[in-house]
Amino acid sequence: VVTDLLARRLRLRDPVLPLEEREAIEDAVSHYLDVPPDVDMVSAHDLVDECKLIVEGWACRYGTLPDGRRQIMALHMGGDFVDLQSFPLKRMDHSVGTLTRCRVAVFPHAALTDITRRFPHLTRLLWLTTLLDATILRQWLLSVGRRWAVERLAHLLCELLVRLQVVGLSNGKTITLPLTQIELADALGVSPVHAHRVVSELRDRKLVLWRGQRIDILDRAGLEALAQFDATYLALESLPR
Amino acid sequence: VVTDLLARRLRLRDPVLPLEEREAIEDAVSHYLDVPPDVDMVSAHDLVDECKLIVEGWACRYGTLPDGRRQIMALHMGGDFVDLQSFPLKRMDHSVGTLTRCRVAVFPHAALTDITRRFPHLTRLLWLTTLLDATILRQWLLSVGRRWAVERLAHLLCELLVRLQVVGLSNGKTITLPLTQIELADALGVSPVHAHRVVSELRDRKLVLWRGQRIDILDRAGLEALAQFDATYLALESLPR
DNA sequence: CGCTGCGTTGAGACTACTCAATATCCGTGG
DNA sequence: CCACGGATATTGAGTAGTCTCAACGCAGCG
Numbered sequence: 307v308v309t310d311l312l313a314r315r316l317r318l319r320d321p322v323l324p325l326e327e328r329e330a331i332e333d334a335v336s337h338y339l340d341v342p343p344d345v346d347m348v349s350a351h352d353l354v355d356e357c358k359l360i361v362e363g364w365a366c367r368y369g370t371l372p373d374g375r376r377q378i379m380a381l382h383m384g385g386d387f388v389d390l391q392s393f394p395l396k397r398m399d400h401s402v403g404t405l406t407r408c409r410v411a412v413f414p415h416a417a418l419t420d421i422t423r424r425f426p427h428l429t430r431l432l433w434l435t436t437l438l439d440a441t442i443l444r445q446w447l448l449s450v451g452r453r454w455a456v457e458r459l460a461h462l463l464c465e466l467l468v469r470l471q472v473v474g475l476s477n478g479k480t481i482t483l484p485l486t487q488i489e490l491a492d493a494l495g496v497s498p499v500h501a502h503r504v505v506s507e508l509r510d511r512k513l514v515l516w517r518g519q520r521i522d523i524l525d526r527a528g529l530e531a532l533a534q535f536d537a538t539y540l541a542l543e544s545l546p547r
Numbered sequence: 548v549v550t551d552l553l554a555r556r557l558r559l560r561d562p563v564l565p566l567e568e569r570e571a572i573e574d575a576v577s578h579y580l581d582v583p584p585d586v587d588m589v590s591a592h593d594l595v596d597e598c599k600l601i602v603e604g605w606a607c608r609y610g611t612l613p614d615g616r617r618q619i620m621a622l623h624m625g626g627d628f629v630d631l632q633s634f635p636l637k638r639m640d641h642s643v644g645t646l647t648r649c650r651v652a653v654f655p656h657a658a659l660t661d662i663t664r665r666f667p668h669l670t671r672l673l674w675l676t677t678l679l680d681a682t683i684l685r686q687w688l689l690s691v692g693r694r695w696a697v698e699r700l701a702h703l704l705c706e707l708l709v710r711l712q713v714v715g716l717s718n719g720k721t722i723t724l725p726l727t728q729i730e731l732a733d734a735l736g737v738s739p740v741h742a743h744r745v746v747s748e749l750r751d752r753k754l755v756l757w758r759g760q761r762i763d764i765l766d767r768a769g770l771e772a773l774a775q776f777d778a779t780y781l782a783l784e785s786l787p788r
Numbered sequence: 789c790g791c792t793g794c795g796t797t798g799a800g801a802c803t804a805c806t807c808a809a810t811a812t813c814c815g816t817g818g
Numbered sequence: 819c820c821a822c823g824g825a826t827a828t829t830g831a832g833t834a835g836t837c838t839c840a841a842c843g844c845a846g847c848g
Contacts, residue, residue, distance in 0.1 A: 351779060353786075367687040372775050378694040379685050391682075394675040399682045399780035424670055426663040433674050434635040440681045441632075441640045444620050447684065448610040450691045451618040451736030454835075486794065494693030497837055502796065534613050538592060539640035545594075696804075727826065738805055743828065761812095 308335055308359060308411045313419040314473050315433060318542050327428040332418035341408045348389055352398045354416045357390050363408030364484050368492065369400045378493035379446065380439060381405075381466065381485075385473045385475050390436050393418050406484045441539045450495045453533070455504045461533035463514070467523065468540055480522050549576055549600060549652045552626040555714050557672060559783050562675055568669040575658035582649045589630055593639045597655045598631050604649030605725050609733065610641045619734035620687065621680060622646075622726075626714045631677050634659050647725045682780045691736045694774070696745045699735050701773070702774035704755070708764065719762050 309328045316323070338361070341347055348354055365388050367380040379400060382388050388402045393415050422429045442465065449458045458499065466483065470476035475499065485493070491501035508514045513529050516521035550569045557564070579602070582588055588606065603781040606629050610636055620641060623629050629643045634656050663670045683706065690699045692714045707724065711717035726734070732742035753769050756763035764770065 339641060367685075369685060371689070371693060372777075375693040377689045379688050391678045392795090394671050395678050395682070396786050397779065397782060397784065398734070399782075400685055416621075419667075419671075422667040426660075426667075426670070429667070429670060429674075430635050430660075430663055436674070436681070437632045437636050437677060440677070440684060441636070443681065443684050443688065444608075444610060444641055445840090447620050447688045447691060448612070448618045450688060452612060452616040487796095488794075499797090499838080500836055506796085536613075538638065541636060541638060543638065545637050728828095729826075739826090740806080740828090741804055744804090747828085 307361060308332060311359070311361065311473065315385045315435070318472075318544055319434065320431060321544065324427075327425055330421055330425055330428060334413050334421060335411045336414050336417065337412050339412055340411045341404050341410060343404050343406050346401050346403045347408075347410070348392070348398050349401045350398050353396055354389065354392045354398060355396075355411050355416075357387060357393055357418065358412055359387050360384055361409040361411055364405040365402055365408055366405055366489070366493070367400050367402050377493045377495060378489065380442065381493065383470065383473065383475060386434055390432065391439070405489070409434045438541055443542065445539055455494060455496050455500060456507050457533055459490075459504050459508060460513070460529045461535055462493065463521070463523070464526075464530050464533050464535040464537075465540070467526070468537055468542070472542070478523070478526070480520065482519050484519050484523055548597055548602060549573060552600070552602065552714065556626045556676070559713075560675065561672060562785065565668075571662055571666055571669060575662060576652045578653050580651045580653055580769045582645050582651060584645050584647050587642050587644045588649075588651070589633070589639050589660065591639050594637055595630065595633045595639060596657075597653050598628060598634055598659065599643075599651045599653055600628050601625055601735050602650040602652055604703050605646040606643055606649055607646055607730070607734070608641050608643050612753050617733045619730065622734065624711065624716060628676055631673065632680070646730065656719065679782055682782065686780055696735060696737050696741060697748050698774055699748060700731075700745050701754070701763065701770045702776055703734065704762070704764070705767075705771050705774050705776040705778075706781070708767070709778055709783070713783070719764070719767070723760050724762055725760050730773065771787060
């Protein structure tokens with residue numbers, strides 16, 4: 307299960323994962339877990355000794371300020387490691403919470419250490435996935451710093467569209483986004499009221515049909531133009547080794 | 548040279564770097580380079596096959612939108628890898644430019660691949676440095692998304708103060724920041740005019756003495772309070788292996 | 789059936805932006 | 819040594835994007 311998800315996410319970079327590496331991943335899973343919605347899987351400042359991969363469901367990374375202001379820093383879906391960075395870092399600098407009920411696979415750090423000793427190539431792939439998170443993070447920073455709120459929302463949708471398609475969770479025309487407008491606001495770095503206004507604007511511009519969690523993309527090209535979207539950061543190209 | 552810089556940056560996490568690993572790092576350097584100020588060391592979309600570590604000088608990562616808006620995503624000084632992420636990723640999703648003249652050490656990807664094959668522990672340390680960049684990145688996102696511009700500037704100063712102290716480039720009371728207000732604006736995600744106003748505000752509040760590139764910290768506690776600064780994300784604690 | 793959380797909408801306030809003018813610094817050349 | 823040009827710093831005024839406050843509607847749920 308786990309291997310298929312990871313392989314799907316990485317196939318564009320590394321089409322064939324050697325059998326022994328596939329087995330190594332599978333063996334590194336100590337157990338599976340079901341986590342209810344709106345629960346923290348790990349909290350900032352925690353010292354952790356295992357990593358979690360989402361098999362199904364949605365989660366988000368977020369940071370908070372002492373006075374309560376909150377910023378969501380990433381959205382994660384099936385196939386994503388939510389805290390692989392904790393393997394080298396150990397200490398969490400942010401929290402990860404579920405947005406929906408999540409099924410997760412648990413990888414003890416010890417098993418990952420073993421992988422780094424025996425499978426250099428696989429190690430580089432795991433490293434790669436943490437770096438992909440970072441490229442997305444940089445785009446979010448660019449968005450929050452330099453895009454207007456509407457553009458930012460458009461860009462988020464473009465990103466999710468691609469990422470969901472890669473793992474087969476969207477047909478490119480519709481996505482299911484289990485976020486309240488308050489959570490969306492925390493992801494965009496705006497107030498809840500403004501998040502709503504910005505959603506309305508995309509609706510009014512006839513770019514999307516947004517009803518609750520279901521979002522129909524009416525004009526993907528228009529959305530990408532508005533967002534000034536450039537997908538290269540998602541590292542979808544196949545490269546020679 | 549290179550090893551000392553890296554060791555200094557990592558000593559809090561891993562106090563003793565085995566001799567053979569130190570040699571491996573030293574051997575991985577193919578050559579040194581001097582880069583003039585205000586020049587791109589690597590550009591977005593580049594396909595690269597070597598990584599660069601700053602020995603001396605300042606550089607920044609930045610991303611741009613097609614219409615020219617620019618966001619600086621990280622500031623780098625001596626001891627920082629500016630594009631280690633390009634080792635697993637290959638393709639650059641952003642650019643790296645010098646702020647001052649820089650002396651850099653060059654690591655061919657092939658040499659790094661060799662390290663991942665022979666030194667799992669060192670590999671995890673290299674992985675770690677890319678993840679430290681990511682924790683800083685997350686703080687910047689939190690800043691840009693949820694802190695007012697003054698708080699954001701204060702937070703940036705607190706961060707730089709700590710980072711410079713770790714590598715011995717600041718005594719904790721003064722830092723040299725080779726940024727124009729335009730570049731500072733791009734780092735904070737505000738307009739140049741507002742960047743200036745925000746610098747003035749820190750001056751007026753008697754928190755700093757800001758003259759050109761030289762910044763004297765008059766009230767570090769006040770600065771940290773204003774920024775709601777929490778240094779744990781910089782991973783300065785020593786942890787049991 | 790009333791509570792509670794979320795979505796929606798309006799109004800006024802505030803942070804930050806743009807435009808624009810002036811001042812200062814610094815390297816270059818006369 | 820000083821005049822000049824260009825880039826940067828500084829300041830003011832008006833505007834625009836976004837925020838806060840607040841009210842109301844709606845749906846789910848015990």
